[in-house]
Amino acid sequence: MIKIYRTDLSFILNEIADQLDLPDSLHEEAVERYQAVGKWLGEGDSPLIIYSPVIYPQGSFLLGTVTKRWGEKDEYDIDLVFEINLSKNATSQKRLKKLVGDRLKESEIYCRMLDEEGRRCWTLVYANEAKFHLDILPAIPNTDFRTVLKSQGVQSSWADTSIAITDKTHPNYDRIDPDWPRCNPKGYAAWFHSRMVNQYEALRKQMAEAMKAEIQAVPDYQIKTPLQKSVQLIKRHRDIMFETKDDKPATIVLTTLAALAYNNEFDLVQALTRIVEGMPNYITKKDGKPWVQNPVDPSENFADRWQDRAGREQDFWDWHKKIKGDLYALLECEDIDRIYELLNPMFGERVTENAMKRYKDHAQTRIKSISTVVPIRNPNQPWGF
Amino acid sequence: MDDLELYEQFKDLNLRFPKLSLEKDGDSLWSVRGDLRFSATFSGRQIDDLYSIKITIPKKYPDVLPEVQEASNRIPGDFHHYQDDSLCLGAPIAVRYKFKKDPTLAGFVCNCLIPYLYSFSYKIRFGRMPFGELSHGTLGILEYYGNLFDMKDRRRIVRMIQILAEDNYREHDRCPCGSGKRLHACHGKVLRELMTLQSPVEFNSEHNLIIRYLVKTAIQGPYSSLFRRGR
Numbered sequence: 001m002i003k004i005y006r007t008d009l010s011f012i013l014n015e016i017a018d019q020l021d022l023p024d025s026l027h028e029e030a031v032e033r034y035q036a037v038g039k040w041l042g043e044g045d046s047p048l049i050i051y052s053p054v055i056y057p058q059g060s061f062l063l064g065t066v067t068k069r070w071g072e073k074d075e076y077d078i079d080l081v082f083e084i085n086l087s088k089n090a091t092s093q094k095r096l097k098k099l100v101g102d103r104l105k106e107s108e109i110y111c112r113m114l115d116e117e118g119r120r121c122w123t124l125v126y127a128n129e130a131k132f133h134l135d136i137l138p139a140i141p142n143t144d145f146r147t148v149l150k151s152q153g154v155q156s157s158w159a160d161t162s163i164a165i166t167d168k169t170h171p172n173y174d175r176i177d178p179d180w181p182r183c184n185p186k187g188y189a190a191w192f193h194s195r196m197v198n199q200y201e202a203l204r205k206q207m208a209e210a211m212k213a214e215i216q217a218v219p220d221y222q223i224k225t226p227l228q229k230s231v232q233l234i235k236r237h238r239d240i241m242f243e244t245k246d247d248k249p250a251t252i253v254l255t256t257l258a259a260l261a262y263n264n265e266f267d268l269v270q271a272l273t274r275i276v277e278g279m280p281n282y283i284t285k286k287d288g289k290p291w292v293q294n295p296v297d298p299s300e301n302f303a304d305r306w307q308d309r310a311g312r313e314q315d316f317w318d319w320h321k322k323i324k325g326d327l328y329a330l331l332e333c334e335d336i337d338r339i340y341e342l343l344n345p346m347f348g349e350r351v352t353e354n355a356m357k358r359y360k361d362h363a364q365t366r367i368k369s370i371s372t373v374v375p376i377r378n379p380n381q382p383w384g385f
Numbered sequence: 386m387d388d389l390e391l392y393e394q395f396k397d398l399n400l401r402f403p404k405l406s407l408e409k410d411g412d413s414l415w416s417v418r419g420d421l422r423f424s425a426t427f428s429g430r431q432i433d434d435l436y437s438i439k440i441t442i443p444k445k446y447p448d449v450l451p452e453v454q455e456a457s458n459r460i461p462g463d464f465h466h467y468q469d470d471s472l473c474l475g476a477p478i479a480v481r482y483k484f485k486k487d488p489t490l491a492g493f494v495c496n497c498l499i500p501y502l503y504s505f506s507y508k509i510r511f512g513r514m515p516f517g518e519l520s521h522g523t524l525g526i527l528e529y530y531g532n533l534f535d536m537k538d539r540r541r542i543v544r545m546i547q548i549l550a551e552d553n554y555r556e557h558d559r560c561p562c563g564s565g566k567r568l569h570a571c572h573g574k575v576l577r578e579l580m581t582l583q584s585p586v587e588f589n590s591e592h593n594l595i596i597r598y599l600v601k602t603a604i605q606g607p608y609s610s611l612f613r614r615g616r
Contacts, residue, residue, distance in 0.1 A: 004392070005406035005419075007399040202389050266392055334403070366400050374425040376516075379500035380475030380483055382465035383519040383529070 002270065009330060010268045011362065012339070015355035016347050017229035017268070020236050022066045022076055027221050030061070030078050030132055037124065037134060040110065041082055041103050048103060051084035058137065058185030063192050064221060065231040065255065070239035070348060075131040079121075081185055083139045083163055091140070093166035093181075094174040097122075100138040119168050120181075139163040142182050149297060154187070158296045161186035187296035195259040196227040199266055226271035227262040231255050233272060236347050237323050247309070249316045253292050253302045257282050260295075269331070276324050336360075386446055391415060394490040401491060415442040417490065418456075425503045427515050434506045436460075438498070440490075447488045450480060453498055460505050465518070474501045476519060476529040478591070481582040523598040526591060534572060536562055543595055545572065549579055550589035 022030065038055030042048055059079035060066045069075040082100055101122055104110045115123035115133075124134040142164040149159035164180035172179050193200065203223050208215045234254050242248035261278030265271035283303065284291045290313055294300035306313040326346050333339050336356075343352040395407040395417065404420040417440040424433045437456040443449040452471040460466075465473040474480050474497050483496050500516075507515040519525030530542050544561035548554055554576055556569035564571050579588075 001411075002409045003406050004395065004408070005399070007396045008403065011396070202387065206389055266389055363400055366397060372401070372424065373431065374423055374495050374499050376425055376427040376500045376503060379427065379504070379516050380479045380497065381517050381519045381529070381532075382473060382501055382504060382514075383476045383479070383525040384465040384467070384473040384521050 002265075004267045004270060006269050006331060007267070008336075008359065008363075009339070012343065012355050012359045013233060013268050013272065014229060015358045016236075016343070016351050017224065017232045019351040019354055020067045020232045020347075021224065022061075022068075022221075024222065026076070030076070033126065033132060034078060034080050034134060037080070037110070037136065038082070040107055041100065041136075042084075046103055048084055048099060051086055053082060053084040055080055055082050055136075056186070057081075058189070060251070060255075062185060062189045063231070063255065064224060064228045065235070067232045067235040067239070068351075070236060070243060073131075075133070077133045077135060079135045079137065079185075081137050081139050081163065083141065086140045087143070088140065088164055088178050088180055089176065092174050092176050093170060093172065096138050096140060097166040097168075100136065104136075117168075120165055137165055139165045139183075142180070142184075144178070145182055149184075152298045154296055154298065158184070158187035158190050161190075162297070182297070184294075184296050188294070191295045192255070192259050195262055196225040196264075198264050199225040199227070202266070226265055226268045227259060227275075229268055230262070230272045230275050231258050233347065234258060234275070234323065236351075237326070238319055240346070240348060241319055241322055242315070245315075247312065247315065249312075249319050250302065250305065253316070254279075256292055256295065256302055273327060273331070276320075276327055279320065388415075391442065391446075391490075398490040398494060402494070414444065416440060417442070417451075421494070421498075421502070423499050423502070425499050427500075427503060427507075430507075430515070432503055432506050432510070434502065436502050440494075440498075442490075447484075450484055450497075451490075451493060464505060464508075465501070472498075472501060474498060476526050478526070478579070478583060479529050479533075482533075482578070485578075485582060523594045527595050527598070533575060534562065538563070539599065543592070543599070545576070546588060546592045546595065548576060549583075550585055550592040552585040554580065 034055060034057065038053070040046065041055065042053030046053075056062075057078065058081050059077075061078045061080075066076055066078075069077070084096075084099075086096065097117075101114075101117065104114055104122055104124075110124060113124045113126065115125050118135070121135040121137050124132075124136070126132040126134070140163065142162040145164070146159045146162050149162055150156050162182060162184040164182050167173065167181045170181055200223055203225060204215055204218050207218045207223065211218065231254070235251060238248055238254065257279040258275045260282040261275045262271060263274055263278075265274055282292065284293070286301070289301070290303045290306055292302040294302055303313075306316070323346075326342070330339065330342050330346075333342055340352060340356050343355075346352075392407065395405075398417070399405055399407075402419075402421055402423070404422060405417050406419050407415060408418055409415045418438070420435055421438050422433075422435040424431060426432075436459065439454045439456055441452045441454070443451065452469075453474065454471050460472070462470075467473050475483070480497050484493055486492065487496060504515050504518075507513075519528050527539065527542060530546060531537060531539075534542060534545055536542055536545070541561050541563055548561070554568070554573075556567065556573055558568050560566050560568045560571035560573070562572055567573075568576070
């Protein structure tokens with residue numbers, strides 16, 4: 001049974017998600033920036049050119065679930081993979097990390113922007129009005145593991161993008177060894193997309209019609225499905241709840257559970273309700289431990305880190321209880337001023353205020369044309385058999 | 386209409402009538418349900434009222450019009466209902482004609498449904514129908530066309546419908562209304578509008594119903610003389 005109501009709330013939540021998102025102009029700027037970095041790393045006189053390097057986005061930028069950082073003014077994290085065609089037999093993790101770091105340091109611009117070396121990444125901080133943090137993850141193809149994934153039933157188009165990455169804390173960090181940390185951002189994004197493909201295509205068609213353009217002319221990043229928006233809302237809600245803590249439920253866990261619980265809803269309130277209610281159903285147990293399976297790497301447990309510190313699992317459940325309660329209070333509230341008071345602590349004052357303003361403008365322009373009292377003109381006379 | 390388009394229409398409706406919801410149970414049709422609270426005016430008289438309704442959206446909407454049921458059981462069955470219990474908002478062609486002006490859910494509710502509910506509320510309160518009503522059955526359809534064409538002579542009304550039934554509109558033909566003008570300068574506009582609402586087959590069945598009705602009543606009725614000519 002589908003029941004769509006509270007489309008006023010859907011409108012407001014849609015607006016909030018839009019506010020949290022990377023604006024189109026910044027999206028284009030971010031693409032330009034990372035392509036420039038890719039060029040510096042892998043073209044011209046770069047020593048890495050011989051390894052046919054590629055740079056591509058991963059994480060929320062690739063999933064279309066970028067969420068403005070809470071607190072700071074308009075800061076965005078853009079996660080990138082810099083993949084070069086080297087074999088695990090030919091390099092150590094440390095050497096790969098250093099190859100990339102050294103090339104960045106050779107540049108006058110990037111040298112100054114380079115943050116302290118991260119565990120897995122190199123980070124570039126852009127200090128302009130729009131603050132990007134570009135996290136560059138050095139990687140090589142994880143060729144032998146792709147076969148393993150396929151034998152575990154992962155479809156080959158998802159398995160074929162598995163990569164090996166570096167980690168300073170890994171026991172094999174500075175020696176040549178087949179055992180590398182691994183991940184698969186492209187495969188994960190393809191899986192995530194498959195969870196929302198119906199609504200994605202429908203929205204794309206709708207946008208193309210509105211723009212009077214070909215379907216292919218609609219840029220991917222301009223399409224935002226209710227799943228993507230729900231993930232943005234969920235992330236922001238978590239960021240606010242855990243703002244004073246060092247640790248918070250991981251984005252990858254929330255994103256995966258949300259995508260699993262999403263069932264093709266086209267209304268945001270429906271989608272968010274379904275997701276919040278359904279998320280716990282996808283946390284399984286394996287050997288007595290909570291398990292959130294990586295859908296493109298069955299032996300990886302995204303909830304692994306819940307074992308590292310007591311209280312991590314409880315953090316998730318506390319958060320889940322909170323968002324569920326907040327959402328139900330919203331659904332029951334019909335007074336628009338009270339809705340503002342409820343949304344404010346959930347998503348932050350600035351975004352909520354803007355969203356409420358947009359809603360009021362929208363309602364006014366839509367209703368103004370026909371006054372709230374229906375004037376009856378030339379009515380039909382009732383008839384019957 | 387795909388789900389997303391229907392949803393867009395519903396959002397506009399919901400903005401004005403927040404107590405309505407868009408629902409679907411499994412493979413059944415979409416329906417709009419809930420309390421329709423409205424204020425409406427006709428000739429300076431405002432009525433505020435509330436009805437619980439269910440609007441069923443057919444698969445072929447908006448080519449096929451929604452059906453409305455009243456769930457609060459305020460409107461008795463003998464007040465303009467179809468046999469299947471749905472509300473009879475007007476002669477079928479009349480509702481289509483009205484709907485065409487704003488073919489959206491909000492348009493349907495404001496232009497077709499609310500006037501009907503208004504007239505029931507009005508009748509309960511003031512004891513009469515605010516904008517009259519059509520006779521039941523075929524006579525009502527004939528009356529509707531008469532009002533639409535602003536004509537009284539039934540023979541002429543029938544000839545007008547015949548043009549539609551035979552799909553034989555020629556703008557230089559004389560208008561059957563008796564004005565002496567050509568069709569394009571007379572009832573052509575309304576005929577052309579009607580042609581977009583129904584197929585000739587549908588007009589033909591209405592035409593046949595009306596003829597049969599007239600023949601039947603002619604035997605006893607005041608128009609008997611019209612149908613005895615030529616025999």
